[in-house]
Amino acid sequence: MSMNSKAASAIVLFLVVLASCAVRKSEPVKGTYFQPKNSTVARGEQLYMIHCQKCHPGGEAGLGPAINANPAPQFLKRFQVRHGLGVMPSFKPEEISRADLHAISKYMKQWKHY
Template sequence: MKLLKSSLVLPAVVLAVTACNKPPITTDLPQTEAVQQGQVLYMEYCQKCHPDGEAGLGPSVYYVPDFAKRFQVRHGVGAMPEFDETEVSDEELDKIIAYLRALGRE
């Protein structure tokens, strides 16, 4: 039980700190292969709960450190299900994160 509580602290703190920040959305995304593939993967796996990266069924995914995004995807916290490597490979997750970085760039 103590481990479960401690594993929820980091994501809760990150979400609380980032909940009010709204990213600068850009339609001028870098045309790298990783970003393009990441966009397709994001639309497949993430868009339905995090529309355009904003809060929907799940919280906003902007300004959350990459390690916290990876933890959330792999372990699931709260309402978010976990996605293991057989569902979303590490390579696919890297591309999704590259896409999110590109969306949030200033």
Template sequence: MNRKTLLITFVLAGFLTACAMRRSEPAKQKMFEPATSQIANGEKIFMAKCQKCHPGGEAGLGIGLNPVPAPKFLKRFQIRHGLGVMPAFKKEEITRQELHDITSYMSAWKHY
């Protein structure tokens, strides 16, 4: 084996070993703490209305919401009118203020 092949093999083995070791460690996550009462209310409403299909903003029954780069007004439109299998949430279910709180929570969680 020449030096270049040996070096590449060594680096690749080290990388793969490091990845395997990381998977065996428990995930260390700090708790999300809402910075404002609006975000805290958005979290409460999200957990009650959205969490069952979008757990933690990740994919579940519905798509993952965290990586979606859509602006807040489009997300509010989606929540209010639904699309595909996602139900529409009428004003009686989620008020206008709660709708804004949910998108503020989603934005805060995304940047957490």
């Protein structure tokens, strides 16, 4: 093995280790797992899994940006869901009712407190 390929292997190994660290991001920071604090939040969590998870996995970036640490007020987030933007589709009340969107909003709000 030449010096260069040894250096390349070391870099690859380093990146693999780095990547496996990055996976830990989803784990709780404070050592407590997310527990919906009431039935509305639990319902919001289910709805989120159906409608939002595929693009915002666990609130983190996927096809869409990370939204778990987004400080924007909840009404703006609900606006985003109703109207969509760019790649994000809009969800009409026939798809996500007012009550369901409210529950999703409560779910996203609880992210900030755990």
